[in-house]
Amino acid sequence: MHISEGVLSPAVLAGGAVLTVVGTAVGLKKVDYEAIPRVAILSAAFFVASLIHVPLGPVGLHLVLNGLMGLLLGWMAVPAILIALFLQALLFQFGGLTVLGVNTVTMAAPAVLCFYAYRGLLRHPGTPAAIGAFACGFSAVLLSGLLVALALISTGQAFLEVAQLVLLAHIPIMIIEGIITLFIYLFLQKVRPEMLEGIYAS
Amino acid sequence: MSDALIVLENITFAYPGAFRPVFQDFNFQLPPGHHLGLIGPNGCGKTTLLHLIMGLLRPQAGSIFIFGKEVRKEKDFVAVRQKVGLLFQNADDQLFCPTVIEDVAFGPLNQGKPPAEALWIARETMDRLGLSGFEDRITYKLSGGEKKLVSLATVLAMQPQLLLLDEPTTGLDENTKQRLIHILQDLEISYLIVSHEHDFLNHTVRECCHVHGHCCQPLPPRPGKEPVSTCKKAVSAPGKEY
Amino acid sequence: MSDALIVLENITFAYPGAFRPVFQDFNFQLPPGHHLGLIGPNGCGKTTLLHLIMGLLRPQAGSIFIFGKEVRKEKDFVAVRQKVGLLFQNADDQLFCPTVIEDVAFGPLNQGKPPAEALWIARETMDRLGLSGFEDRITYKLSGGEKKLVSLATVLAMQPQLLLLDEPTTGLDENTKQRLIHILQDLEISYLIVSHEHDFLNHTVRECCHVHGHCCQPLPPRPGKEPVSTCKKAVSAPGKEY
């Protein structure tokens, strides 16, 4: 969920920007030159995957996949998400410039957190890993929803109800993201386990 | 004419944003029981033609009749796709399931077959193409030739009445090409092959047809053992140059 | 033997995690001044062989000599890559810069040429391939054939002494293939072409060689105007089946 321009208070915008700069700096440190094409190309693939319209009853939802991005990229997910969001702002005018920081935080912080939170579980093949993959997709969106709500509420009490509704709207997305992340994980494990090596790195 | 499998009448099609149409008042027809080759230079619209037939692209003007019935709306094409199989130019575009058997059973499942029957059909189709033993192979890791054959299996598993093949031989080695030729020669259904390779066409079709901007110029079959020239000649006919 | 451009001795190579090696005690050599065709079924290791020569993959055993010098470490290969150009099977892998001119100048810049000279070399190379006017085109918007020619320009701009081409003709139409044939015929350097297309090889190389699991079986050149059979015969030779 992108927050639009002009909604958040300057303090929240600044906070988001600072966190994004720090996160991006940490992420870029971990990107050596060999990893540049990998991070960029995965970022492009995620951008395109987010164009998939998944039906849920009468509505279509876009995939987010930030949990999976965390799984595959760890900290490097931060610059990757920043770039993807910047391109979305440029090409579709989703989100925007001043909210780029906040939007990056709401998407990337859950990605990195889930990477560390579920790494342990994912190292055990079979059911634990499957649960871990579902939980990763599910909780990344949950955290994103919470962070969006937090950004809105920090802007002003007036946004309390809006924040609640936003959170509510995230519930179906969470479930679908959980399921999809699980299937993608199973696919990768079968087809290209090398891609999941980041989970095993110390 | 009403018994032709496919009829395209006065089709005009341009890609959105393109500065000139790929087809303008284009006519084409495929009589039943025919094995037809389709040739023409890069970008003359061969792939576009197949996609128009399958309803993956929609013409701006003109009518399409498939098995004698006019098709216009998405609903009509959904029915067409049950009876006409398309083999993509690139096998990688066609295969997206982790294992071969899942991929081959995907079509029958979408046709509403129960899982057990879908699996049975998938196995049976793979046997027919000499692919038994491939069930649990990872599709992504197959060699180029194997991918092509599995793609063909995914299409044949839907038991189509007509097969459209888009450059089925690109990147294939000689052995796989031979195998493909044998498989096609044994098929009982009509098919239409797009290819740049005349050798291959000589073995699989008896007639070739050259795609132009306005029509598909048929080249009549020649009696005798040497249909090579049919296809060869077509190539040297003046095409739309790029 | 010491004057051969490339010598591979008893190479063993397996992809990590693969259940059997692609090459086992493999031997190969390319004499100077030669134009060699490399054929073999899908998955027999042709692309792998080229990547071993460039040091993009490292063998588990055996030695590689290039221009008479043994190469082992990354540093050795960095020097090799200045002298040997590789055209990738897929042009989209090769063109990664935003515009054509930047892509062509990328190599010369990395060779330490000053920007002005790099630009000059890039322009000159593009002229030679008939690509003038393409400088500011966006690489991803080029057609398949154009991408292939620009890829070739990026490689030639580094002024290599030896060129390795991995299936340069896939998906190209007759006109672009002809253009490529003329370009290759005009080149003064040695080259090695991997291809499944015998027609193309007949026009560009005089000898073909068949990649096996253990060695690269050379097929001696035949005098006369009909070198077709050289390549044709190679194909029917028993290969490593998949």
Add this chain to the structure above:
Amino acid sequence: MSAIQEPFSEGQSLVHRLDPRGKIGVAALFAVLLATANNYATILTGLALSLVCLALAGLPLRKVAARLLVVNSFIFFLWLVLPLTYPGDVVWELGPLSASRQGLLFTGLITLKSNAIIIILITLVATVPVITLGQALQNLRLPDKLCHLLLFTYRYLYVFEEEFHRLLQALKIRGFQPRTNLHTYRTYAYLAAMLLVRSYDRADNVYRAMLCRGFNGTFYSLKTFSWQRQDHSFLAASLLAAAALGYLEWLQPSLG
């Protein structure tokens, strides 16, 4: 055909010809000014300025309007909630629902702000082709790695979008119809996973191609920018306008 397009980057207007570095700087300045503003006067002036820029850029107004419509969906959602929940003087009542004057004013302010900033983004940033933008950001001393990530990502966006499109067509011809069920979710997951696997392998190949061309850790940029008289004028005018906005925001008594 492609869903990913840059409809605003093509054009020959004055705005298109300005140096991208100046445009990026000015866009950032105005976006921040407007995002922090709370005053109707400031924001209306900002909106007017952005509309002037839009007129100067000569962009296809239909497309701009279409974009604005989509972008305003979140704002529309705010209109449904904020006026009803914002405490203040009731101006409208229907059963249990009541809208407050302050709520309406606040939501209106957000709407104008949001649109003003987006129009500035469209006219000053989206008029630069992404590729030039990446080069300009590099010129403006953004981290090298970040700029190259941007350029690489953009380059492969199209490759994957095409692949994605073709995979979707493959689904169609095999009789797939999306529904709310597990089969659909699994199929879409496979689709996304296939894209990711291919992207991973392509990345390997691209890096190998870079090595073959002598890549040793430095990216050279051949793009040169030239700062011209019109850029001076544009910058001066923008700074004046920014000062005016600042004056309206901080030195004028509130009108809102």
